[in-house]
Amino acid sequence: MLPTTELALLRRVATEQSAGRAPSLVAGVVRDGELRWWAARGTVGGEGDRPGPRTLYRIGSITKSLVAAVVLRLRDEGKLDLNDRLETHVPGTSFGDTTVAHLLAHTSGLTSESPGAWWERSPGGDWAQLSATLGPAEVKHRAGRRFHYSNVGYGVLGELVDRLRGTDWLTAVRDEILRPLEMTHTTDRPTAPHARGYAVHPFADVLLPEPEHDAGAMAPAGQLWSCADDLARWTAFVGGDTGEVLHPDTVAEMREAAVIDDSGPWTAGYGLGLQLAWANGKRLAGHTGSMPGFLACTMIDPATGTGAVTFANATSGVGILSLAADLVAMADDYEPPLPEEWRPAPVDPALLELTGLWHWGPSPFHLRALPEGWLDLAPAGGAGRASRFRPLSHDRWVGLDGYYAGETLTVVRDGAGRPHYLDLATFVFTRTPYDPSAPVPGGVDEAGWLGSEG
Incomplete structure (x- = not known):
């Protein structure tokens, strides 16, 4: 160093x-x-033995x-x-x-x-x-x-x-x-x-040898x-x-x-x-x-x-x-360690259509594709529940860390095969906040978003 x-x-x-x-x-x-x-x-042992x-x-x-x-x-x-x-x-x-x-x-x-x-x-x-x-x-x-x-x-x-x-x-x-x-x-x-x-010795600069032995079952x-x-x-x-x-x-x-x-x-x-x-x-x-x-x-x-x-x-x-x-x-x-140089990494093209903005209720999240088929879900604002996910099978991932560790993320597709919403431990993530076409728990008010307090 x-x-x-x-x-x-x-x-x-x-x-x-x-x-x-x-x-x-x-x-x-x-x-x-x-x-x-x-x-x-x-020193250890004899005089001067370092x-x-x-x-x-x-x-x-x-x-x-x-x-x-x-x-x-x-x-x-x-x-x-x-x-x-x-x-x-x-x-x-x-x-x-x-x-x-x-x-x-x-x-x-x-x-x-x-x-x-x-x-x-x-x-x-x-x-x-x-x-x-x-x-x-x-x-x-x-x-x-x-x-x-x-x-x-x-x-x-x-x-x-x-x-x-x-x-x-x-x-x-x-x-x-x-x-x-x-x-x-x-x-x-x-x-x-x-x-x-x-x-x-606590009150003098003198030493007392300590014993050493085989501890048996406590070893x-x-x-x-x-x-x-x-x-x-x-x-x-x-x-x-x-x-x-x-x-x-x-x-x-x-x-x-x-x-x-x-x-x-x-x-x-x-x-x-x-x-x-x-x-x-x-x-x-x-x-x-x-x-x-x-x-x-x-x-x-x-x-x-x-x-x-x-x-x-x-x-x-x-x-x-x-x-x-x-x-x-x-x-x-x-001597702070330097971060690894960023380099382009291969990503499954099929994952790209999953990336971008998703919403849990009104809260925006970003979904990023990682190497080896992994995904990263994090709040757009930076603070909140974030987790990485490892692929399990087609359209299914398991959480590795954070709040969703061990939970399953599933991509649900529409009739045309396009990603419709994400189902994560009963939380439904949609492309727009409270998308009425998705099975949002509790449903979405038919009147939709109001411009003033209704």
Whole structure:
């Protein structure tokens, strides 16, 4: 990036490392699917041993997003439905009525932590041992009632993957996510070079090593280690550069807000395995991670394709999410991505007769033809209900976003085969306002439009 941009980014990283008293901090900016800039402050391991873009840090709950991607692959393969009750795939629990979607979005109502010793600092047992502790009392809320972050829920999803794949969750993540995305350094336990995790004393500049272990059945909630190079590829994946791992539409579905975090201002939410944050005027998607001795974050703005990764080997003290959000905003402010050049694109000639002005009642809308047979319907004044539509069959499209997401748009033709009106979820759009020749709901007054109040 430009020297002025790099200096500004470096100063932000250096300030966070110093103010947060992190033994080490690594951060990078992601663009076009690659780590375009990175910086490191502090040391790891021996005296003067500085971290680099392939130094491993624990990424904690970012693990959940990779597990969620495997679950969505199972859905896309038809092996499960997100509305399936857990009992269908993992029978015998006391919370079998919760759905796969509830577990993915932290709306299952399950307890946040596994009963017993805190799993993040204690070696974990197997699924049978975990399941035996999850009685009715561990269901804290009605499923779907509210966002309640549940590490236990992702332990459960790990078991679901085990049963549907016939292998452990880690093997599934490696085979289906890490290897195809060439995230070759990401692992479940530390390998050289890696940072050592520390707690920093709140009132003195001294360190206490934090433990590291296998979390057992809770591992899908936060076991993995990764580095800036690998997490940059995952960040691009979340932004839509999905390769052959998932269809971009599925990842876009993961980024949709399934629930708002109602514990504070409405600036955060959760999708299907992804955290959502509103920061610096941007809608970001990704995930934070924390384990004893470590903090990590990956966030991307899908609108610009700019993302950031951040790592620290400290239990607390570093604003890991705000740092990532600031790096994204600064990169876009200092070096805004240019829009793609406009070029003529082939459009089905049959769509041209559909384009132009339509009216919902007295409100004017414009219908535009897009490549690949898509349509775009938007208010002529700019504000209001707008959606894009993908073709289903002859004269039928399905809404992709906005108010009409999932709804069907149908072109109804007259006896001569010309477009007469549009039927969209019972809304009738006509070429002229309240066209009396169309089946406008409620009919049109026979007197027509009046020049004065009648």
